[in-house]
Amino acid sequence: MSEVRVFEGRAIVIDQNNVDTDVLYPGAFLNIPDPELMKNHLFEGLDPTLRDQLVGDTVLVVGENFGMGSSREHVPQAMKAAGIQCVVGKSFARIFERNCVNLGLMIMTAPQAAGAANPGDMVRIDARASTVQVGDATFDARPLPAFMLEMIELGGLVPWARRRVAS
């Protein structure tokens, strides 16, 4: 039985659709293998000043087809290292979404919540109830398949694999 985790933080809002991996983390920095150093280049091609909002626990709120393009895991690795607790969006590109799940970074498809959030709003995710709370308003999210929810709550594919090795 995995632990029920709370995912919450202040909203950082990227109000655009089809944001690609290259603006989130440009190719020139892909020779950096350490997540603590990766985070210095997060959002570099999009808006480096977004990094100023990465204080304490944050929730990244995004538009449609977020994270399209490359399979580079540097994007969610850097997000996680920078204290982002969850990504809430209208929809996600497939490799980005599974990279988040594999790293234990909560990712919720919740179009209404994503449309409602303003920068700095408190965002709270109840993954088991499939709801996203933005300030005082609560919105429905697309339920995560049990397999993905369990992997995120466990902390990602590495702990999932360790459990598999142990059994």
Added chain:
Amino acid sequence: MGLTLAEKILLAHTDAEEIQPGEIVMVACDLVMANDISGSVAFREMARMGVTRVFDRSKVLMVADHFMPAKDVKSAELQRILKDWSGEQGVKFYDQGRGGIEHAVMVEDGWVVPGDVVAGGDSHTCTHGALGAFATGLGSTDIAACLAFGEFWQSVPGTIKVDFSGEKQPFVSGKDLILAVIAQIGVGGGTNHVLEFVGDGAAALSIDERLAVANLAVEAGSETGIFPADEVTREYLDGRATRDWVPQRSDPDARFARELDIELGSLGPLIAMPHSPGNVVSLDDAKGIPIDQAYIGNCSNGTMTDLRQAAQVFEGRKVHDRCRVIIVPASVKIYREALAEGLVDTFLEAGAIVSTPTCGACFGGGMGVLAAGEKAVATTNRNFKGRMGSPEAEVHLANSWVAAAAAVAGEIVDPAEVLGSVVA
């Protein structure tokens, strides 16, 4: 209810007796690949999983191709890790000068056969759908699990059937076919789906052209893009692949999520304008855009077919004064074939440079990136903002004839106009 080709391949690689789109299954890999970027992170995560040996060393290969040759010390260290780890594990390693760009090498050396499941630590792993494989790009932690256990989790995708009918027009290549698809469904239109390319127009494509089409499937958000294997596939794989395979197709009563019909008779060359592969216009609508650099090559369009198309334009002509040209053969074998055919000499005579096979400037890694304010035409697969260097540069995606013609004219132009002009 019948099955699509992708469903058949996935079903054959799971323990399940039946599968439904949206269901999550564990899929066994026939092949696992990573490169100098995805590899080192994957090796670290595999170690954290508590696994020390790969599941099957005959099914794993590593290719140094991204920051290759190493652009700086950090990049050199990533390649060192890739080489050392491959040696320790006893898996195939394509070092600098031994292979080329991963997807080209995997295809030409017979690593992939129809019906395979291929897991690659690179989003353009979908390229191998050209041979009828379910080949998909994954992140490094996914690849770590594939190396450790030989499988990955996968939500069963639906299938979008793309019917290419009729004959290609002059100066139209595989690149234009897939840009036409992305123009129709959009850059997110294929999410959680596989593209399956069928019809007489698809069957008539060479393997080189199929590679170009499948390579950009991910630019529509798709898991992969598949051509059912046929006689063209068999002819290509004879003498390359050693594993047995049987051709498969979707059942006549298979369920498709969507069907697209693309009539090739009315399709001309296309351009994806900055900064999205989905920002597609006709060649006519892009004519006259000045070009500072033409980049011909990479994993989508660095084949002999592409180099011959480019050489046809450059033969007896010079690169325009305002323009630089970089030609990137996708593999060492292609490089040598181009050399033997005299194409390299044609390129050099025209004023182009011919690079070693590398991902290089295609992803902004090095070997020819762009300055602020520059405009490029590239036969690559992505023109995102900042993709090939400065965020203030603009990249236009096009086929090899169009890219070469733009280099000669110094602006985007119809290749027919350049080829119709008198050779000096």
